[in-house]
Amino acid sequence: MFSPAAPGRGAPPAPAEHQLIVPPLNFAMIAPGIYRSGFPNPRSHPFLLKLGLRTIIYVFDGDCQPYHQEFIRSNSINYQHFRVAANKEPFEEMDHPLVAQILAEVLDTRNHPLLIHCNRGIRRVGCLVGCIRKLQGWAMTAIFDEYQHFSGTKIRISDQEFIEVFKHPVLINPKFGPAWLTDQPE
Amino acid sequence: MFSPAAPGRGAPPAPAEHQLIVPPLNFAMIAPGIYRSGFPNPRSHPFLLKLGLRTIIYVFDGDCQPYHQEFIRSNSINYQHFRVAANKEPFEEMDHPLVAQILAEVLDTRNHPLLIHCNRGIRRVGCLVGCIRKLQGWAMTAIFDEYQHFSGTKIRISDQEFIEVFKHPVLINPKFGPAWLTDQPE
Numbered sequence: 520m521f522s523p524a525a526p527g528r529g530a531p532p533a534p535a536e537h538q539l540i541v542p543p544l545n546f547a548m549i550a551p552g553i554y555r556s557g558f559p560n561p562r563s564h565p566f567l568l569k570l571g572l573r574t575i576i577y578v579f580d581g582d583c584q585p586y587h588q589e590f591i592r593s594n595s596i597n598y599q600h601f602r603v604a605a606n607k608e609p610f611e612e613m614d615h616p617l618v619a620q621i622l623a624e625v626l627d628t629r630n631h632p633l634l635i636h637c638n639r640g641i642r643r644v645g646c647l648v649g650c651i652r653k654l655q656g657w658a659m660t661a662i663f664d665e666y667q668h669f670s671g672t673k674i675r676i677s678d679q680e681f682i683e684v685f686k687h688p689v690l691i692n693p694k695f696g697p698a699w700l701t702d703q704p705e
Numbered sequence: 706m707f708s709p710a711a712p713g714r715g716a717p718p719a720p721a722e723h724q725l726i727v728p729p730l731n732f733a734m735i736a737p738g739i740y741r742s743g744f745p746n747p748r749s750h751p752f753l754l755k756l757g758l759r760t761i762i763y764v765f766d767g768d769c770q771p772y773h774q775e776f777i778r779s780n781s782i783n784y785q786h787f788r789v790a791a792n793k794e795p796f797e798e799m800d801h802p803l804v805a806q807i808l809a810e811v812l813d814t815r816n817h818p819l820l821i822h823c824n825r826g827i828r829r830v831g832c833l834v835g836c837i838r839k840l841q842g843w844a845m846t847a848i849f850d851e852y853q854h855f856s857g858t859k860i861r862i863s864d865q866e867f868i869e870v871f872k873h874p875v876l877i878n879p880k881f882g883p884a885w886l887t888d889q890p891e
Contacts (some may be wrong), residue, residue: 611765656726668854
């Protein structure tokens, strides 16, 4: 009835023997149905397949790599690319209405399970996740702490400032918004 | 039909006005049904309630704070306390059979949604999460990177070594193991 997930007697855990799982750079689960990462390389594609993704959202002001587009197409994953420039002190800031539009897609459960990624999984995605936490009502302390888990010492004050000042309305269809964004327990 | 999650015209997002959400230190979602953190303080209890936790597992070789025990009792949360000492170079190491026993509880979906926490959410929990990633077959690069997201510059080689050498069988009832640990997509 019970089976060991890892064989004993000196052998490494079973899955590692079969296939090495390589998640994309800075991969993490944000909340039920939503994952974040940097740009997936071909080695991380088997892992992404295991997530059963319905949607991949790419936020970067450049083109998507052809190998990744091919992966998305051949696995019938819904794909959206938003060309978002990063915050840059002192004058350039992510476009607030565009960020609100992306958040509305990310927070629509009809798109879940969903991966949102940029290139390194630090700045653009960090700002979007920060805005989601703000919608959840998180304290800025916790929001900045999470941002810094991924940025390490490369914190950008401009990103934190963007998260703090972001107030654009995010249109969420109440029928399809995630339960964890409202007061219902999961 | 559509309602704004955040009101426009200069007002901050709605939830922040009502109640400031304070997740516990180093809070994160590991995978569907499993959360990690440091020791929750009273301010983070409303947030934990929103997660609808069925189980809280505390791993630390000291007693649990009375206010937290009271919170767990009054909300009918299943509670397990495992007295685990941290890894300490050069001679002390977390107890392998005990860690395997904790992992079996964490990976039993009958206990989900579940929070596993230690005191700072870095070392003991970091090792347990590292072992879960190993059971998932993750590359050590990704496992150590995730550990370091929470440890920052306070990386302990003894923890990483523990994760790498851990091979004790983990008894998972196949009927109640999480789908993401097997090959089924979520």
